[in-house]
Amino acid sequence: MSSAANLRNIGIIAHIDAGKTTFTERLLYYAGITHRMGEVHDGDSQMDYLPQEKERGITITAAATHFSWLGAEVHLIDTPGHVDFTIEVERSLRVLDGAVAVFCGVGCVEPQSEVVWRQADRHGIPRLAFVNKLDRPGADFDRVVDDMARKLNARGVPLTVPLSEGGEFAAVADIVTMEKVSFSAEDQGAGVSRTPLSEAELALCARYRETLLEAAADVDDAAAEKYLAGEAVPAPLLRAALRKGTLAGKIFPVFAGSALRNRGVQPAMDGIVHYLPSPEEAPPARGDDPLTGVPATRKPVPSAPFSALVFKVLQEEGRRTVYLRVYSGKAEEGDTLLNAATGQKEKVARLFRMHAGKKERIAVAAAGDIVAARGIRFARTGDTLCDPGAPIVYESIEIRKPVVSIVVEPRTVREMERLRDLLCTMADEDPTLSFREDADTGQILLSGMGELHLEIAIDRLAREHGMEVRKGNPQVVYRETVASAGRAESVFEREIAERQVKVVTVVGVSPAPRGSGVRISDGFRLLGLPPDVADGAEMGLREGAFFGALGYPVDDVAIELSRLEFLSGVPSPMAAKVAAAKAFHEAYEKGKPYLLEPVMAVEIVVPDEFLGGVIGDVNARRGNVTSVDRRPGGSFLSAAIPLKEMFGYVTALRSLSQGRGTYTMKFSHYDKG
Known part of the structure; x- marks a missing residue:
């Protein structure tokens, strides 16, 4: 330590x-x-x-x-x-x-x-x-x-x-x-x-030295005094100024x-x-008390209550290994920790310091350490582990949504359950990997960040778990949203526990800015509903947005529940949930739903003589060229192109550039298809 x-x-x-x-x-x-x-x-x-x-x-x-x-x-x-x-x-x-x-x-x-x-x-x-x-x-x-x-x-x-x-x-x-x-x-x-x-080298370095002195003077008063007075600035003072900046x-x-x-x-x-800073020079770790929601901080010292963030989960030789960044306090083997995100208790069985794929057993993990732990059964990426007597929850880790899917199926029907279990394990390790079963066909749809991401996942299934799968062609993960506002008053009537329940619900749906996701106004909390019934209503709205009228996840919408009234029967969370989901779908359909497709930010590097052909091909793929930067090594072209048009692009680019062009792409945003 x-x-x-x-x-x-x-x-x-x-x-x-x-x-x-x-x-x-x-x-x-x-x-x-x-x-x-x-x-x-x-x-x-x-x-x-x-x-x-x-x-x-x-x-x-x-x-x-x-x-x-x-x-x-x-x-x-x-x-x-x-x-x-x-x-x-x-x-x-x-x-x-x-x-x-x-x-x-x-x-x-x-x-x-x-x-x-x-x-x-x-x-x-x-x-x-x-x-x-x-x-x-x-x-x-x-x-x-x-x-x-x-x-x-x-x-x-x-x-x-x-x-x-x-x-x-x-x-x-x-x-x-x-x-x-x-x-x-x-x-x-x-x-x-x-x-x-040498004299020639001193002349070459003079302008770099001047840049260095100016930077040091801009961030440190002591260095600035010597620089402006024309005095020599000693190396220790320079390093201190540079560290500060x-x-x-x-x-x-x-x-x-x-x-x-x-x-x-x-x-x-x-x-x-x-x-570069030590943990002591980093700002105190900021989080919230999970019980009160009040902001809280932890100093990076071993004497503070223990707190750590789970930033990675691995399955190694059938054992679950969790990577932790310890922000405060210290933990030993055998300690019981609280998962502040879920309220579950976890027990530390083993602690390790990592060297790539190898481990070194240690007895204590203290503030500032990055360690691996075994025995942590339930914590996932982004969860906070802390001292049960001093709970704190840190901001989780941003996880991007998958944009490419493929159908995977085992060689035999008997292996379907094992495939589901293995995919659950892999999604636990990698939160950007997800899967779902198609309700109509029963096929498993595996989704990830790109073709290589999915290729590696399938390769790992075969090598590490002996699970050979058949796969379909890559498919784009679409989403949907509304073009205009929609409002519906819905009546839900059903017999529950031998009593007739009737609920009137009013929901409004409207377009939200790109990238904002599903936003639910919390105004319905003021309708006087019991807390568990209000929670049920919110769950119904969220589950209703899992799939919209076109069969895809709903995105970029604002939802407002303005009325939820039980005209008969005892108010219950389940009835509120079903009624809210029904009203959402009716309002959503009135908002004129349309498809959103993923658009990729693409960077292409080609020799100048092939630039015209490449730009023409980008336009043919419904792409929009945003910039062209000419350099000695060739032209750098930036473009926004729908993902659907990018499958097989590597072959097309090689053909257009005699094998000399390269490209990279990343997800940019969803837009109207």
Whole structure:
């Protein structure tokens, strides 16, 4: 158990193929955790431990590990770059205190880099940037820093910059100490030497030094006094000023390197300790008392009442493992905890510190720790575990809705029940994966964030559980909403428990802004209904919105229940629920329902000579081109295209660009089909 002041809880975030996992492998090697470097392209990296990750050379699940550096204990999570696995990034950023964003020196700020950067912005996480692959032709360090300002509205401050020898990236210049930092080839970059900069190198670094001094002066008065007086600013004062600006989110230190060539990594490791926060420097964890709803906070100290957020659930060898970020207090094996989200009690059987797919048993988990626990039977992603005597519930984790579905069925009817159980387990692990049975056909519809997401899920069913399934073609997950307001007065009359019950209900439905979901006005709570009857009515409205008049989930509607009166019979929650659902459907049909289809934000990179053909194809797919950015590496085209039109697009793009075009896409919004 480390002191919280010496902890760093960080994540590695980036676009797919920017080099996150390779960078992480170097961190572990130089910290002495591993004795040989695993390579993604060889399928032997430590952090990509799933068979699917080794085969595809991509990160699918966020892997946690830890190492020591400069006297600090660094807890690190390597996150996926592929948009289909964005839940892994979201739930990791929710529990981290800092992050390192890895940018490709050639591709600069790529689409998924923007997505994960915005996610980190939303959580207010301080970040460093590591500009990778500077050994490759076309790499441009300055362009990445400019891209950060232009695309991310982020003030990147270079702390190391690339130095070339014979046109090759060979070393970095440390702008804080104004030294040349070289990495020995004999021991895979582990040997680091510092020498004075030559006159030519000093001239090259002068503008970076000025940028650094200006940034330090803008965030720290002591640094500003020396800078404005023309005095030398010592390195410790510079680091203190940069740390202050980084923690405030005003500046983002930038480091140069090439992880694959073992150059520039150790200065970035120093930067993790120097500039990213400890749990003690993060704001107190904010939540609510689940009994009163009153806001509450917990200080990140072991003496406070225990509280932790469940951010991941895994099934390993038939056992349920829960990943926790401990925000306050401490817990030991055998302790009983309260799930503040559900009111259930949980008992901690085992505690572990993680290293990718391996575990190290520990006795105590304390404030600031990221650990795995066994024995937690019911808690799900986003639940809060806390001291039963001091309950608190933290904000849960945002989970995006699936946009693609496929039909899956077992080889034999006898395996149907087992398939349901396995899918329940997988949906417990991955909240962006869901399934339902079609009431008409009896088929199971499996839904996820994209084709790759579903492909991996089916592969895991076969490999890990021996469940071979047949699958149908991908289908779009539609939703529906109303074009105008609708109002209905509905009468529900039925004999319940040998007594005639008659309920009159008035419901109004109206369109709501895109992305707002189903909003139910709580004005009906003032109608004088018993609390359990009012709860039943609300449940009826929500269940009524599960499927609308067109057979799809209802979205973006505002619902108002203005009357619910029992004309005869005893008021009951069940009668209120059925009456409210009936009135909702009648009002909804009067609102002129129509379909909504998922629209994807698509980023396409093609050589300039193929741009015209690609734009024409986007238009033919009912797409809307939002921007075209011409760069030395080709044209970057941004577009909004309905998901229905994107199936098989990889083949079409290859044909249009002679195999030289690439694209990425992420869910943007639902719109009228």
